[in-house]
Amino acid sequence: MGNAAGNLSDGLIFVAIPLLATSLTTDAIFIAGLAAMYSAVRLLVVVPVGVYVDHFDRRTILWITNLSRASLLIMMAVLFAIGFGSVPLLYVVLAGVGILETAADNAALSILPSVVPANKLDQANSRISAAQLLADEFAGPPLGGLLFALGVAVPVPVWAAGGLYAAAGLFFLALPRPGVVNGFASPRRSVFREAVDGARWLRGHRLLSGLAVVGGLASIAYMMPFSVLVLFAQQTLGLGAAGYGLILAVSALGGLVGSIITAPLRLRVGYGRMIVGSLCLGAASMFALAFVRIPWVAAVLLAAYILHSVVWGICVSSLRQRLVPEHLRGRVNALSKVLSLVGLTVGAALGGVLASLLPLSVPFLASGTLFICCGVISLFLCEQGVPKAVDPPSARCSDPRTSCSSRRMPTLSIRRQDAVLSAKHLAVTRRSSNSSKQIRINSRTVSVAHP
Secondary structure, eight states, X not given: OHHHHHHHHHHHHHHHHHHHHHHHOOOHHHHHHHHHHHHHHHHHHHHHHHHHHHHSOXXXXXXXXXXXXXXXXXXXXXHHHTTOOOHHHHHHHHHHHHHHHHHHHHHHHHHHHHHSOGGXXXXXXXXXXXXXXXXXXXXXXXXXXXXXXXXXOTTHHXXXXXXXXXXXXXXXXTSOOOSSOSSOSSOOOOHHHHHHHHXXXXXXXXXXXXXXXXXXXXXHHHHHHHTTHHHIIIIISOOOHHHHHHHHHHHHHHHHHHHHHHHHHHHHHHHHHHHHHHHHHHHHHHHHHTTOOOHXXXXXXXXXXXXXXXXXXXXXXXXXXXXXXXXXHHHHHHHHHHHHHHHHHHHHHHHHHHHHHSOTTHHHHHHHHHXXXXXXXXXXXXXXTGGGGGOOHHHHTOOTTSOHHHXXXXXXXXXXXXXXXXXXXXXXXTTTSOHHHHHHHXXXXXXXXOO
């Protein structure tokens, strides 16, 4: 319920902020700059946030960040209502929301493996994605667009978003408090050194580090067209506020389909094929959108794109949750997010520049080209056999010449190697602790890395 309420608020803001901006200015640079600034602010805080997520109660982080977002949006609604609305105000409020969202997202990803068995993570992430799509895409965008189209006072969608964030915070308060607070008995070190621990672990994991790089490139490909999507809808498709919200809601059907099919399909074909196939679908949809002028066709293609995004997100999140030790999860999530946020910032800036100097179709063509590059890199990773390390027997034993029992041993070996490497790394970083604490911590690390 907390995720659903927060995501419905996200959907309102996703439509409300661009429409508020277009009511104040039509400059593509200023409009795309909102997305660029939002990504840049999150980039600045994501690493220290990851460290704190590993050291503090993740439940507390969730409810505090949601209540704080509610306060910011309600303040902005009041200022617009009394005639003090402006583009700089949008930038300031969106920056605050971005900082708080960074903490909330990391805490939500990090807490999930603590309450869900490893073999159920695909299903859990799929259900979260479905709830997000129903609230964030189906309900939020058309509601926000209709409130503007019907001539309702501009701050009304923002009031609603603030109230929903407050409700999300109250729902997260109902989560059971963990018996052990995150963190360790060893002396507290600097945020930089804690972050370096996570970076070293991620660098040593070929699968997750490779996917982090692909995620950064895919983020550039995503944000180039989406940073100017509202202009594409208005100028190329001829849609107003309600129509813009409607095509976003219709396109979310693809994501809903993706959240339903990902878990069972992954059991059959494995993580590798799912990831490569999703990136190819993203490339095809972007190339097609560059030449579309019919709104309902554009909605279908956007649905295909969002299907790709959901499949990619579920697979990569589940892999990371399976493989990263619990005490490093916040930092590894944050460091992976760094590359994605760099990509979002670069992509938003490129999208604004390309749309200002060239036709609006150019950001879509550039996006499709970059998605092809991402697919090639992912295919290389899959050919190395790395993604199969955590695939179930049904996906690994497609070769009839090889028995499942003979192919299951390498998977266990890889998992044990990851566990031993994590234990050795943690022992080195905790030299200041006494030996009894090291034994206890190391044994805990092995049990987490080898579910």
